[in-house]
Amino acid sequence: MSSNKPVVCPICGAQIKKSGYCSACYMHMDIIKKAYNTSDYYYNIGYDKAVARDLSGAIESLNMSLRYNKKNIMTRNLLGLIYYEMGEIVMALSHWVMSVNYKSTNNLATKYLKELRSNPTTLADVDQIAIKYNMALNYAKRDDIDLAIIQLKSVLSNNGHFVKGYLLLALLYINFGNYEKARVTLRRVLKIDKANPLAIHYLHEMGNTDTDIIQMRDDESVEDDGLLDEEYIEENTIRRSTSLMDEDPTEKKSNPIKDFYEKCKNTLLKKKVIGDIGFAKYSGVYVLVGMVLGALILGFVLLPAQRKSLRTENEKIIKTYSEEIAAKETTITNLDAEVSDLHRQIARLEADNSDDVNPLPDYSYITNGMTDEDIQNMIINE
Amino acid sequence: MINFEEELKRFQPIPEVNQAEEAIYNNDLKDISDIVMVVTAEMKSSVAGAANPITGRIG
Numbered sequence: 221m222s223s224n225k226p227v228v229c230p231i232c233g234a235q236i237k238k239s240g241y242c243s244a245c246y247m248h249m250d251i252i253k254k255a256y257n258t259s260d261y262y263y264n265i266g267y268d269k270a271v272a273r274d275l276s277g278a279i280e281s282l283n284m285s286l287r288y289n290k291k292n293i294m295t296r297n298l299l300g301l302i303y304y305e306m307g308e309i310v311m312a313l314s315h316w317v318m319s320v321n322y323k324s325t326n327n328l329a330t331k332y333l334k335e336l337r338s339n340p341t342t343l344a345d346v347d348q349i350a351i352k353y354n355m356a357l358n359y360a361k362r363d364d365i366d367l368a369i370i371q372l373k374s375v376l377s378n379n380g381h382f383v384k385g386y387l388l389l390a391l392l393y394i395n396f397g398n399y400e401k402a403r404v405t406l407r408r409v410l411k412i413d414k415a416n417p418l419a420i421h422y423l424h425e426m427g428n429t430d431t432d433i434i435q436m437r438d439d440e441s442v443e444d445d446g447l448l449d450e451e452y453i454e455e456n457t458i459r460r461s462t463s464l465m466d467e468d469p470t471e472k473k474s475n476p477i478k479d480f481y482e483k484c485k486n487t488l489l490k491k492k493v494i495g496d497i498g499f500a501k502y503s504g505v506y507v508l509v510g511m512v513l514g515a516l517i518l519g520f521v522l523l524p525a526q527r528k529s530l531r532t533e534n535e536k537i538i539k540t541y542s543e544e545i546a547a548k549e550t551t552i553t554n555l556d557a558e559v560s561d562l563h564r565q566i567a568r569l570e571a572d573n574s575d576d577v578n579p580l581p582d583y584s585y586i587t588n589g590m591t592d593e594d595i596q597n598m599i600i601n602e
Numbered sequence: 603m604i605n606f607e608e609e610l611k612r613f614q615p616i617p618e619v620n621q622a623e624e625a626i627y628n629n630d631l632k633d634i635s636d637i638v639m640v641v642t643a644e645m646k647s648s649v650a651g652a653a654n655p656i657t658g659r660i661g
Binding site for chain 2: 231245246247251252255259286287288289290291308310311313314315317318343346347350351353354357360361384387388391394395418422425
């Protein structure tokens with residue numbers, strides 16, 4: 221039983237005419253179907269490669285699939301997953317976001333995005349990894365190889381699947397001439413991405429055959445290879461210093477960080493040589509002698525002079541105060557004499573008053589027994 | 603022999619989280635149907651232009 225539902229163009233959503241062309245975009249349905257089939261074909265190849273852990277090959281095939289149908293949801297999701305596995309989370313995010321944008325329901329990318337967003341620390345870590353990797357790349361381009369290695373080690377300890385980080389680290393080791401470390405690093409790459417073309421290219425350049433590469437890829441574990449241990453800085457520095465000694469001194473570039481490492485290394489080597497005088501261990505004695513000499517100079521030269529000047533100043537102050545005290549004592553004596561004189565005058569006047577006493581008559585007996593009203597009436601009558 | 607400087611040029615900075623939007627726009631590539639549509643539109647405009655270069659109308 222045939223359906224009467226009109227056929228819709230998968231590109232623009234308009235109706236398809238009987239001739240097979242879209243009424244809006246004029247695209248023929250056969251072309252669209254062919255393109256979609258080819259896209260699925262490349263998706264299948266990409267999927268097979270991904271299952272075989274040939275991630276670089278899978279990315280190539282899946283990108284080809286998107287060339288034929290950019291709305292292929294399965295391709296987008298798988299591509300995101302592969303980028304996630306290779307430590308490129310932002311690329312994975314971008315593919316999953318596009319996938320959800322094309323198909324919002326019943327899409328696996330929704331689950332992936334939800335999981336990523338549910339853990340904000342993951343996103344913060346992803347950001348840090350990207351920042352540190354870019355920083356390491358800048359250091360490498362500026363020939364600060366030691367700093368670049370430190371940054372890359374930090375990145376790789378946070379994300380052990382970051383293929384680009386391993387590849388850059390391997391290149392830096394090759395530049396140092398540390399081929400063994402470079403091999404260990406590239407082995408880790410091959411564990412994640414079995415046919416990484418850059419890793420294979422570097423291994424070939426270091427003289428490894430295809431058989432070696434296959435054997436390296438099939439080795440059991442890479443966890444105990446010591447790649448992310450801390451001894452690499454010293455190792456690199458010593459290696460670098462020996463290579464610099466072989467170089468023409470006129471060609472040697474000035475670099476403060478390298479110079480610092482050189483100094484550190486030289487110090488370490490000096491300490492190790494038997495019979496050499498380690499002047500550093502007497503530094504404490506030098507400091508002590510210096511302190512004693514300083515104390516003596518302070519006690520015998522500076523302090524007496526300072527004491528003398530202080531004494532002179534004190535004497536001046538004492539003299540000034542003594543003069544002031546003497547003046548005040550004189551004033552007090554004068555005032556005492558004045559006071560005693562006044563006392564004498566008072567006594568004399570009191571004696572004079574007692575000689576001619578003329579008391580006023582006492583009228584108290586008149587007012588005794590009278591009220592205020594009586595007194596007032598008496599005044600009015602008067 | 604590996605040339606360090608040349609090899610280093612292969613490595614490009616990776617996008618940070620705040621550059622994700624830019625990465626998404628860059629991922630919006632053109633597929634074969636986009637290309638066919640662009641070609642069809644160009645053909646249509648060239649046919650129209652040939653018919654009447656002033657008005658752009660056929661006939």
